Amino acid sequence: MTFRRLGAWIVLILIAPGTLHTYDPDLWTHLTSQNVVTSIEEGEGEIFFGTSGGVRRYHRFRQDWLRTITTAEGLPDNFVQQLAYDAHTGDLEIRTRTGSARWMSRLETLTPGGIAELDIGGFLPRIPSSIFPPFGYYINGHIIRGPHRDYRILDVKIDSWNILWLATEGLGIGRADLTFNELEFIRSGPLTPNVTAIELDGDTVWMAGRGGFGGHARGISRYDRESDKWEYFEQRHTPRLDETQIADIEADSADVWFATENGVVRYRR
Structure with missing residues (x-):
């Protein structure tokens, strides 16, 4: 095979359908x-x-x-x-x-x-x-x-x-x-910008994170994919939720478990 024919085959392979992956923003x-x-x-x-x-x-x-x-x-x-x-x-x-x-x-x-x-100091x-x-x-x-x-x-x-x-x-x-x-x-x-733990629970997605304490709010987020609604469990507003530095989340039929640096937190449905 000549170099010219070899080059033509390389071009065909590069432009063949299925080999190019374009970015579709609607997918993300x-x-x-x-x-x-x-x-x-x-x-x-x-x-x-x-x-x-x-x-x-x-x-x-x-x-x-x-x-x-x-x-x-x-x-x-x-x-x-x-x-x-x-x-x-x-x-x-x-x-x-x-x-x-x-x-x-x-x-x-x-x-x-x-x-x-x-424009600092605008009138509200x-x-x-x-x-x-x-x-x-x-x-x-x-x-x-x-x-x-x-x-x-x-x-x-x-x-x-x-x-x-x-x-x-x-x-x-x-x-x-x-x-x-x-x-x-x-x-x-999510409440926490640095999301490090996520759990799929039917139509619900649980999210939490670990990181610094300088954020506006700290807590656990629950997102309903069907209704596109968010619910939050903030540490300072939720009784008995004294730890929201979450390393992992696991959900079963009765409870949702959150692994933290100070033990495990259980949420009863």
Whole structure:
């Protein structure tokens, strides 16, 4: 076989179907800790939320959550400090702890660079006094008083559909239709950013981690894959849960077992 024919065979092998693996972003979902929300912007058909785990996107017409913009898409850092939306171009400027990026929403493309300075000390609109938070919570200025602790409100937005959105420091996204004034908190992602233990339990996924003590909250997360809902067991709020540095998780028909540095914790169903 001549070198020319050998080269042709090599090219055919390299481009043959099944040998190339392209990246399909719809096959992968990045579940980040998103309950610290810092900034809110209204786009053409989406509401954007800067969070501790990327940029969450809510599609108003479909009433559905779209894929979160994270480091998987090229964001410099998952902790977003500020957003700025340009209605003329449809571009979303994103400022993170380690750099900036621009999300071209009409092309669904992220490019590096963007805003260089933070707009510090911006005025927060007043929250209507007619808003009813969930039981056990009440709003005092720009602080949400909870059963166990307080949460700062970092941004307030009333969109063109008369929906109130709140960016909270730990309760996720607050949402209230001002026709009814009932506030709900939309939380997403594991409590612990450094997830080191995971257990599949039917439609439920248990998650926990090990790491430093500097995070906003520490605890065990339970995610329902069918409803896309998250439930949290925070160490400081859950009686008898005095250890959340989890090394391993095992679930059986009656209990869920958590291996820690100080023994085993059992959760009875």
